[in-house]
Amino acid sequence: MEARIDKIKQQLQSKGYKLTPQREATVRVLLENEEDHLSAEDVFMLVKEKAPEIGLATVYRTLELLSEMHVVEKLNFGDGVSRYDLRGESNKHHHHHLICVQCGSMDEIREDWLLPLEERLEKEYRFTVLDHRLDFQGICHRCRAKEEDNG
Amino acid sequence: MEARIDKIKQQLQSKGYKLTPQREATVRVLLENEEDHLSAEDVFMLVKEKAPEIGLATVYRTLELLSEMHVVEKLNFGDGVSRYDLRGESNKHHHHHLICVQCGSMDEIREDWLLPLEERLEKEYRFTVLDHRLDFQGICHRCRAKEEDNG
DNA sequence: TTAGTTGCAAAGCTTTTGCACCTCG
């Protein structure tokens, strides 16, 4: 935890930015909720517990900054709000999402299934892949089980 | 063209909705710009040429309706606006996007590269895939060519 | 000093909603 914060601090400082108390609190919230995909509002409410004086604009600015630095990834699931995801150590986003259209749940697949495709893009389309995003919409195993119970 | 409009008309009528002149004009714009990913505002401006009296709210309501009926797909590329894509005959969205982070262009890959993955999801995760979305962010061949020229 | 940062409020944007009016079987 502390090591990861130090690293982010260094990344910021290398570009002339500071890890202010507000920013540190924001990063800690992201670290503590790494499994979730928090919206700016979510982050704001959680940060307020640590730093009650913080403003929503600061949270937005911090998330935007972290996003530019590729510390977090800005995600969009089409529900009208941006969500933010801490990037893994590899600095690449190697997971995919299973979004259930019935219950709205979202599961993750933490493997990266796209490496062969990225190689093909490089060769066939001369496209250099920096990142990707793969979401599946469908029916999750829990909802399928429910349907089987009822049917 | 007329055949596809008739089909959409029937789909609407089967659910008790009407293909009003405004809706038809909207659908025609979508058909005429099938290659693009128009925003609601884009559609609005194009529809205004055919039906100047139309309101933006009607366009939004039409796109929402067509989206619910799976005639169009609502897309989100993270640029703050929803975009709308007419669905193909197969009623499945079998293409992927190459989004260039330098020039903002978006190319499409019209093949579906994910069928093996969808089979794996079905087996390993018991997840029924209804649709998917795959976007790659990176540098397109045009920008790469420019860089090579300059360097 | 100087560049970066912050909280607040206001503004900006896209999208949705309320409502009176209209259409058509």
Add this chain to the structure above:
DNA sequence: CGAGGTGCAAAAGCTTTGCAACTAA
């Protein structure tokens, strides 16, 4: 009549921005 549809304007949300004040090298 009654359900569906429309245009307009207002409202609703999320996000960004202007600004004066603050911080730390």
